[in-house]
Amino acid sequence: MMKEYRIRETEDYEKLVPFFIENELEFTEEDAEEVPTDLVKCWEITDDGNRLVGAFVLARREGEFICDGIAIEKDLRGTGLGRKLLELGIEETVREGGNRMYLVARAPEFFRRNGFVTVSRQEAPNFFECLTCPQYGISCHPEVMKIDL
Numbered sequence: 001m002m003k004e005y006r007i008r009e010t011e012d013y014e015k016l017v018p019f020f021i022e023n024e025l026e027f028t029e030e031d032a033e034e035v036p037t038d039l040v041k042c043w044e045i046t047d048d049g050n051r052l053v054g055a056f057v058l059a060r061r062e063g064e065f066i067c068d069g070i071a072i073e074k075d076l077r078g079t080g081l082g083r084k085l086l087e088l089g090i091e092e093t094v095r096e097g098g099n100r101m102y103l104v105a106r107a108p109e110f111f112r113r114n115g116f117v118t119v120s121r122q123e124a125p126n127f128f129e130c131l132t133c134p135q136y137g138i139s140c141h142p143e144v145m146k147i148d149l
Contacts, residue, residue, distance in 0.1 A: 004048045013042050016055040023071035037061050041092050056085035058092055062125035065093040067103035086114055100148045108143040116145040
């Protein structure tokens with residue numbers, strides 16, 4: 001029997017953080033410098049057992065829309081669920097009056113396939129917290145990317 005997945009908005013951002021950490025998108029260093037962020041909307045994907053299998057956070061920093069987190073469980077990557085979340089974030093950005101979205105990509109090829117292009121860090125708002133992350137340059141080589149909408 002095929003599993004069913006449900007995508008829905010959630011206001012429980014704190015529930016998504018451990019999921020991002022488990023999927024190696026965030027780190028747990030307490031002394032990392034945070035950049036002020038305004039949450040716009042969060043989505044979650046759950047399976048028919050109500051297990052969290054995907055999440056997306058759309059936020060604003062310095063007046064620009066950013067993907068502040070997107071993750072899919074490893075065994076479900078390549079199924080189209082990540083693309084669906086990305087599409088929701090893009091649609092919401094346009095609905096909110098945005099004409100571009102930025103992100104820091106650990107999987108830049110996924111985002112390139114979905115219309116994003118690599119830009120210099122200086123061309124993006126200040127949301128590149130990666131420099132203080134212990135994974136940066138060792139196990140993680142992220143790219144700053146944007147899509148014009």
